[in-house]
Amino acid sequence: MAVLGVFVLVIAGMGGLSLCLYLTMINGLFHWWYLGAAAGWAFIVLTVDRSILAEPSYGDLRPVERRADHIASLGDQSLWPPSLAAEP
Numbered sequence: 001m002a003v004l005g006v007f008v009l010v011i012a013g014m015g016g017l018s019l020c021l022y023l024t025m026i027n028g029l030f031h032w033w034y035l036g037a038a039a040g041w042a043f044i045v046l047t048v049d050r051s052i053l054a055e056p057s058y059g060d061l062r063p064v065e066r067r068a069d070h071i072a073s074l075g076d077q078s079l080w081p082p083s084l085a086a087e088p
Helices: 002-027 033-054 062-073
Strands: none
Touching: 002 033
């Protein structure tokens, strides 16, 4: 789980940095208040990302698992997954 937490922090940091760079490119020069805006944006990204990871609600997966079992039982693995079936 620690790796996931570090990954979330890296994503948030990259979001803040990208906002700062975006504002600098759009306006043509750097202002110090961009750092505050970037920190606020990074916090929003961090909060949303954490909520997505903390509370996954996938619903009832039994129909999906049955379909996956059915596809696996067909025996013709050249049709599934399609990306692996292509031959050069």
